[in-house]
Amino acid sequence: MFQAKTKNLKNFSTSAERFEGANLLCPGCAHSIIVREVLNATNDNLILAASTGCLEVCTAVYPHTSWDASWIHIGFENGSSAVAGAEAMYKALKNKGRLKQPDRTPKFVAFGGDGATYDIGFQWISGCFERGHDMMYVCLDNEVYANTGGQRSSSTPIGASATTTPAGRISYGEKQNKKDIMAIMAAHGAPYVAQVAPNKWKDMVAKIQKGFATEGPVFINAMSACTTEWKFAPEDTIAISDLATDSLVFPLYEIIDGTKLNITYRPKNVIPVRDYLGAQGRFKHLFTKQNEYLIDEWQARVDAKWEQLQRREEACL
Amino acid sequence: MVENGWDTFEIGTILRPFEGPASDVANILPEDRSYTKSNSFSVSVADWRIEKPLFNKEHCIDCQFCWIYCPDMSIISRDKKMIGIDYDHCKGCGICVEVCPTTPKSLLMFPEQKDEEAALSEWPKKEKKEAKEN
Amino acid sequence: MAELFELHDIEVWDGNMAASHALRQAQVDVVAAYPITPSTPIVENYANFMANGYVDGEFVMAESEHGAMSCCIGASAAGGRVATATSSQGFALMLETLYSASGMRLPIVLNVVNRAIGAPLNVNGDHSDMYMGRDSGWIQIDCYNPQDAYDMNLVAFRVSEDHDIRLPAMVHQDGFMTSHTAQRVKTLADDVAYKFIGEFKPMNDMLDLDHPVTHGAQTEEDWHFEHKARQHHALMSAVLPKIQEAFDALKALTGRQYNIVESYNMDDADIAIVCMGTSVETAEEVSNELRAQGIKAGVVGIRIFRPFPLEQIADVLKGCKAIAALDRSSPNGTVGALFNELAGALFNTGTHAVLTNYIYGLGGRDLTKSSLHSIYRDLQANAEAGCPTTSLQQFTGLRGPKLSFF
Numbered sequence: 116m117f118q119a120k121t122k123n124l125k126n127f128s129t130s131a132e133r134f135e136g137a138n139l140l141c142p143g144c145a146h147s148i149i150v151r152e153v154l155n156a157t158n159d160n161l162i163l164a165a166s167t168g169c170l171e172v173c174t175a176v177y178p179h180t181s182w183d184a185s186w187i188h189i190g191f192e193n194g195s196s197a198v199a200g201a202e203a204m205y206k207a208l209k210n211k212g213r214l215k216q217p218d219r220t221p222k223f224v225a226f227g228g229d230g231a232t233y234d235i236g237f238q239w240i241s242g243c244f245e246r247g248h249d250m251m252y253v254c255l256d257n258e259v260y261a262n263t264g265g266q267r268s269s270s271t272p273i274g275a276s277a278t279t280t281p282a283g284r285i286s287y288g289e290k291q292n293k294k295d296i297m298a299i300m301a302a303h304g305a306p307y308v309a310q311v312a313p314n315k316w317k318d319m320v321a322k323i324q325k326g327f328a329t330e331g332p333v334f335i336n337a338m339s340a341c342t343t344e345w346k347f348a349p350e351d352t353i354a355i356s357d358l359a360t361d362s363l364v365f366p367l368y369e370i371i372d373g374t375k376l377n378i379t380y381r382p383k384n385v386i387p388v389r390d391y392l393g394a395q396g397r398f399k400h401l402f403t404k405q406n407e408y409l410i411d412e413w414q415a416r417v418d419a420k421w422e423q424l425q426r427r428e429e430a431c432l
Numbered sequence: 433m434v435e436n437g438w439d440t441f442e443i444g445t446i447l448r449p450f451e452g453p454a455s456d457v458a459n460i461l462p463e464d465r466s467y468t469k470s471n472s473f474s475v476s477v478a479d480w481r482i483e484k485p486l487f488n489k490e491h492c493i494d495c496q497f498c499w500i501y502c503p504d505m506s507i508i509s510r511d512k513k514m515i516g517i518d519y520d521h522c523k524g525c526g527i528c529v530e531v532c533p534t535t536p537k538s539l540l541m542f543p544e545q546k547d548e549e550a551a552l553s554e555w556p557k558k559e560k561k562e563a564k565e566n
Numbered sequence: 567m568a569e570l571f572e573l574h575d576i577e578v579w580d581g582n583m584a585a586s587h588a589l590r591q592a593q594v595d596v597v598a599a600y601p602i603t604p605s606t607p608i609v610e611n612y613a614n615f616m617a618n619g620y621v622d623g624e625f626v627m628a629e630s631e632h633g634a635m636s637c638c639i640g641a642s643a644a645g646g647r648v649a650t651a652t653s654s655q656g657f658a659l660m661l662e663t664l665y666s667a668s669g670m671r672l673p674i675v676l677n678v679v680n681r682a683i684g685a686p687l688n689v690n691g692d693h694s695d696m697y698m699g700r701d702s703g704w705i706q707i708d709c710y711n712p713q714d715a716y717d718m719n720l721v722a723f724r725v726s727e728d729h730d731i732r733l734p735a736m737v738h739q740d741g742f743m744t745s746h747t748a749q750r751v752k753t754l755a756d757d758v759a760y761k762f763i764g765e766f767k768p769m770n771d772m773l774d775l776d777h778p779v780t781h782g783a784q785t786e787e788d789w790h791f792e793h794k795a796r797q798h799h800a801l802m803s804a805v806l807p808k809i810q811e812a813f814d815a816l817k818a819l820t821g822r823q824y825n826i827v828e829s830y831n832m833d834d835a836d837i838a839i840v841c842m843g844t845s846v847e848t849a850e851e852v853s854n855e856l857r858a859q860g861i862k863a864g865v866v867g868i869r870i871f872r873p874f875p876l877e878q879i880a881d882v883l884k885g886c887k888a889i890a891a892l893d894r895s896s897p898n899g900t901v902g903a904l905f906n907e908l909a910g911a912l913f914n915t916g917t918h919a920v921l922t923n924y925i926y927g928l929g930g931r932d933l934t935k936s937s938l939h940s941i942y943r944d945l946q947a948n949a950e951a952g953c954p955t956t957s958l959q960q961f962t963g964l965r966g967p968k969l970s971f972f
Contacts, residue, residue: 124496128509131461135449136505136521137475143525147503158458160775164640174472177789180447180780181472183457185772187643188782189666193636196628200598200640201772203624207595208646208773210622216455216775239636242629316500342525350526350541353501438792443732443800444671445793446770447780455776 143349346396588719645771668703690930691741835864
C-alpha cells in the first residue's frame, strides 16, 4: 500500500510532514529537501539522531524543535552510535517484553554532514556498520564544514576554494581528491549502500524505501548542494543538483551486499563538467589561464569514474 | 513552556513537539495536530523574506514539483492539489518558482509588500494558440 | 528469561567480579563497552554471563570508549537500564560524552576502575581518572574493597534512576588493588538484589512512540545557564538524601552500614587523615596502632566524591587539630583536589585545624604503613605547634630527597 504513495509525485504529495518549518536552515538549503524525502518515504515510526552540524544546530535550538519524531543529538562524531544505542535498547526491550507499543516497528535513522561522516565521525560509523545494527545512516554531503563557515573536509573536491584551503595567488584551493566514501562503506559488507540526490526524488525515495526494507546497516550518501558555501543563488539549488547528476560529477548508484553495483540513473544528455563547475562561486578561480588545466583533469576523472562504475556494474551481471 | 524561572521547564533540555499523545503523526495533517509552542511549526520566519512567491492557480497543473523541492514545507498540497503557500514558514528562497514547469509560471517572486491582487493582474498572459499558428 | 545464577552467601570475588555480578543482578538492558585494563574483566565477565544465558539484555562491543558511552547515551535516552565500565585513557576518551550524559539527565551507571593517566603510560591504580571526571556532573561513589564494589553498584542504579535525580553515576574502585584482589563478598540472591534496585521506570523515553521527544537540543546564552543551574541544583540538593535512604535500606537488608562520609576512630580524634579508595583501610590499621600508643589518630574516608558532602565532612572534622588531605593524583600546578575540597569545607566553620596536603601512590605505588606513620607524626607536630611545621604540600613514597611545595 505504501509503495503506491510514492508511485508518482501527486500521490507522494499527500504525505504529512514530520519535519517542520521555521527551522533555521538557510533559504534554499538542500538538507531540508533531503530530510523531507527520507521521512516522507515511510509511514512507520522513526527514531532519529543527528550529529552536530547544520542540520542539528538549525532544528533543535532551545526552546524549539523541528522534529515530529523522537530525535537525539550528542556530539559531532557520534550520531551513528546514538541511534545504534537506541536500536540496541529497542531489541532489549522487545526481547524482555517491555516495549510500550510492541505492535509497531520503528525505523532508526542517523543524519550527519560530510564532516561528521567522512572525517570526525568515521570510526563510530565504521563500528556501527561492522556490528550490523539495524539502522540507516544518511550523510548530507555538501562537501564542506558549512556550519562553521566553510572549512574543507575530506569530501571537499579538488580545486574547490574552502576557508582552510582558499584559492589564492599561488593556490588553486583544495589539493586532495574527494574521499570515496561509497567504496569504503561497501567494503564493510553493508547490505545496502546508495548514493542519492534530492533532485532525482523518485530514485532517492526508492532507495530510501529499499534501505528501510533492508535488515542491517544501510548507508546513504546524499548530495546536498549548499547555496552558502558552493556560492550559488538560493533558488538554483535544484538546477545545480541537476548539473551535478547530469554531468556525472555525482553519479547515482547503489551497492548491494558490498558487491553488486547498479547504476540507477543514466543522463540522456551528459553535460560537460565545466558547466557544473562554472555555475558555482567556489570554482570561479578555475576559469583562469593558469588553472584551466584543472577543469580538463576534472572531466577526465569524472569520465574515468563513470567508466569504472559501468565496468563494476557489468561485472555483476 | 513557562519562561519564568530556572526550575520551571523540563530537565535535560527535553523538548516535545506535540501536546499529549501523538500516535500516528505520519497520517495526520498539520491542521489536525496539537503542536506545542516548542514546535518550530508554531514560529514564523516570515521576516526572513525580501521577496515572496505568489501562486496563480489559473496556470497550475498540480505537478507538485514545488511541493517536493520546497525546503521549508511551505507548499500546501491537499488531495494531490496545490492549494497555497504557508507564509509563516516560507523563507523566500525561490526554488518553487524555478522548478515550476508551466508557461507562464504558476508561481512568481514579488517584493514582500506586493499586493496579491495587483500581482495576479500583472501576471504574464498565456500565449494564445492562434497567435502561435500565425 | 535469564538463567538464575546460584550464589553462595559469601563468594570470593575480586572487585571486577563483584561489579559484574551487580550488573547481572540489575538486569541491565544495554551494556555497551570497550575493554581497557584494569576494568576489562568486568566486560569479559559480563560477556561470559551473556554466553551462558545469565543475562538477556543487549551487549554492544563498541569500537572505542567514546563509542561505548555514545551507545550508552542513545540506549539510555531510548528508555532502559544502561551500564558500562572503563579506566584511565579510556575514561579520558569518554570524557566528552560524560558531560553529554549528565547534561541530558540520563541515568547511566559507569564502573570506573581507577588507573593512572599517561604519559608515561601506566596500567596501575591511582585516582587521575576519577579526578578528571569531577566536574562532569556525575555522581561519584568510591569503593574501598570488593564488597563495596558490589554494594555501591546496587546503590548507584537505585539512586541514579530515581526520577527526582536522573543523573548518571560512577562507581569507583582502585585498579588492581581492589579490582584484582579476591576477598570475601557477602552476596544477595538475584531477586533480592533486583528488588533492592527496583524496576527501571522510563522517563522521556524515545521508544515511547506516542510521545516523541527531542533530546540534546542546543542552548546558547539565553538558556544554557538555567539548564546547568538546574542540573547542579539536583546534584547538590537531591542526591545525598537519596543515597542516605539507599544506605539505610541496604543496612536494613544486609546489616552492612555505609555512610556519606566514612569515619574511623574519629570521635575524639586530634589528628586525621582524609583519603579515598584502598588507602582508607590501610590508614585505619595505622590509626589503630597509634591509638594503642595513646595518640588520638583517626581516618576519614570519602565515600561520595560528587556531590562533595561539604557539611558532613566539616562536621566529622570539627574537633580535629591537624588534618592531612591525601591525593592520589598529580595536581600539576596546584594543591591536590582533596586538599582544595577540605579547605573549602572547613573555611568559615571556625575551625583552627592545620590542613596539609600529601601526594602519594601515583601510578600504583604502594602507600606503606611507614608513610602513613610519618604523615601522622607530621600531623602530631602540626597539632602541637598550631601551625604547619612542614611545607603545605609534600610527596610521600617518592624516591630521593623530599619533594615539597608551598
